Amino acid sequence: MSKKRKISLSEEELVSALRNREKIAVEALYDMYSASLFGVISRIIADIPVAEDVLQETFVKIWNSFSGYSAEKGRLFTWMVNIARNLAIDKIRSKDFKNQAKNHELENNVTFIDEQRNTVYKPELLGIRDLVSTLKPEQKSILDLVYFKGYTHVEAAEELGVPLGTIKTRLRMAILQLRKHFN
Amino acid sequence: MENINEYIESGILELYVLGQLSPEEKLQVEEMAAKHTAVKAEIKDIERSMELFAEEHAVEPSEYLRSKILGSLVTNLGDDRIFTKAHTRTEEIFEDDEREADNIVTMPPRQITFFKYAFAACLTLLVISVYGLVTMYNKLQDTNTQLTAMQLDKQKIANEASFKDKELDIYRDTVYRVLRLKGTAKAPTAAMTLAWNTINKKIILDMKSMKLPGHDKQHQYQLWALVGGKPVDLGVFDAGNSIDTSGMKEMKAIAVADAFAVTIEPMGGSVNPTITEMVVSGASK
Numbered sequence: 001m002s003k004k005r006k007i008s009l010s011e012e013e014l015v016s017a018l019r020n021r022e023k024i025a026v027e028a029l030y031d032m033y034s035a036s037l038f039g040v041i042s043r044i045i046a047d048i049p050v051a052e053d054v055l056q057e058t059f060v061k062i063w064n065s066f067s068g069y070s071a072e073k074g075r076l077f078t079w080m081v082n083i084a085r086n087l088a089i090d091k092i093r094s095k096d097f098k099n100q101a102k103n104h105e106l107e108n109n110v111t112f113i114d115e116q117r118n119t120v121y122k123p124e125l126l127g128i129r130d131l132v133s134t135l136k137p138e139q140k141s142i143l144d145l146v147y148f149k150g151y152t153h154v155e156a157a158e159e160l161g162v163p164l165g166t167i168k169t170r171l172r173m174a175i176l177q178l179r180k181h182f183n
Numbered sequence: 184m185e186n187i188n189e190y191i192e193s194g195i196l197e198l199y200v201l202g203q204l205s206p207e208e209k210l211q212v213e214e215m216a217a218k219h220t221a222v223k224a225e226i227k228d229i230e231r232s233m234e235l236f237a238e239e240h241a242v243e244p245s246e247y248l249r250s251k252i253l254g255s256l257v258t259n260l261g262d263d264r265i266f267t268k269a270h271t272r273t274e275e276i277f278e279d280d281e282r283e284a285d286n287i288v289t290m291p292p293r294q295i296t297f298f299k300y301a302f303a304a305c306l307t308l309l310v311i312s313v314y315g316l317v318t319m320y321n322k323l324q325d326t327n328t329q330l331t332a333m334q335l336d337k338q339k340i341a342n343e344a345s346f347k348d349k350e351l352d353i354y355r356d357t358v359y360r361v362l363r364l365k366g367t368a369k370a371p372t373a374a375m376t377l378a379w380n381t382i383n384k385k386i387i388l389d390m391k392s393m394k395l396p397g398h399d400k401q402h403q404y405q406l407w408a409l410v411g412g413k414p415v416d417l418g419v420f421d422a423g424n425s426i427d428t429s430g431m432k433e434m435k436a437i438a439v440a441d442a443f444a445v446t447i448e449p450m451g452g453s454v455n456p457t458i459t460e461m462v463v464s465g466a467s468k
Contacts, residue, residue, distance in 0.1 A: 148240070
């Protein structure tokens with residue numbers, strides 16, 4: 001799949017290399033996580049160049065505020081994906097982006113929305129079909145909203161018209177389903 | 184243990200992993216995780232599955248982005264190594280903000296330096312201009328003085344030329360009769376030329392060609408006309424006088440005369456000529 005050999009380290013090695021500000025850590029970080037992070041960002045922001053900008057901002061912020069990460073509190077990816085999601089949400093809620101979005105022609109919007117709604121299936125990600133089939137529709141929609149659309153669980157409750165407690169339960173059920181799937 | 188299970192079942196840990204909790208709620212979860220390994224394990228499990236979920240949905244960014252992003256990080260890396268100390272103190276501040284602040288700080292000095300040089304250049308130019316202006320003004324004054332002198336010269340030359348013309352006209356004009364007076368026994372080398380206007384009867388002396396013996400300060404030359412044997416005064420003139428020696432001198436007019444003579448008389452002239460002091464004489468025909 002990759003054109004060149006990608007650098008891969010264990011999470012502990014990567015974290016300690018990042019702490020020591022080693023150049024190799026930067027490359028490993030990018031090679032290991034850019035696709036996963038871009039997957040989240042590009043689902044929140046459909047405009048590819050903007051999504052790419054946000055990916056860059058994400059890596060800059062990860063790199064610059066790395067001292068704020070503590071392995072005690074959780075996995076590296078959890079910390080990074082939350083940075084990426086927050087930057088992406090900030091971007092789509094910014095004035096610039098809203099003004100830009102208004103410029104989209106109505107007819108373009110149809111395909112634009114379609115693109116936004118559709119999960120991009122890549123042939124190399126064979127497991128994804130199985131994954132989707134293991135989730136119930138309401139579990140898929142809550143994960144979509146919270147994980148890929150940048151909704152808070154409160155906003156998701158409003159969007160789906162269900163109580164907050166139900167949202168929490170559905171989210172837990174969806175993630176339990178995922179855990180079962182991956183195990 | 185009941186409580187812990189309830190806590191886990193509530194779904195708060197999922198929200199924690201998804202970054203959906205307020206800072207206070209987050210702290211609470213972290214405290215719980217520190218106290219209870221079951222909570223910690225649950226969080227780890229949720230995180231791992233969410234990470235795998237993201238991996239399943241991964242989208243490979245364009246190839247060119249890799250070098251672009253790594254480039255921007257490596258540039259940062261260079262900065263970081265220089266300012267490692269500052270970093271440990273400002274951990275919480277994002278580098279972005281610091282770099283922006285840096286830009287604002289570095290720009291103004293450059294601008295001030297520019298304006299400093301620009302101001303100095305302007306001042307130098309001003310000094311040079313003033314110096315140039317003064318020099319030019321002085322030169323102009325000199326030129327004006329020279330021009331005035333030249334104009335005066337020109338006037339003088341023009342006057343002289345017209346004067347010479349007049350002199351020449353006396354000889355050319357047939358109206359004038361030119362008479363040459365010759366030296367007497369007292370002054371054999373003396374000679375004088377006079378012109379007699381036959382129309383207005385005026386006598387004009389040619390002072391330039393005049394060769395008369397000198398006289399002292401108490402005496403003057405006096406021109407006489409002999410009319411029917413009687414002397415008639417035609418006026419006095421000086422030999423040494425610079426005005427008189429240049430050009431022509433007009434004397435009194437006389438209608439008829441048999442002869443002309445010049446005597447040396449006391450200052451102001453005499454009523455009758457002193458014959459012994461006669462220096463030149465000549466007939467009018």
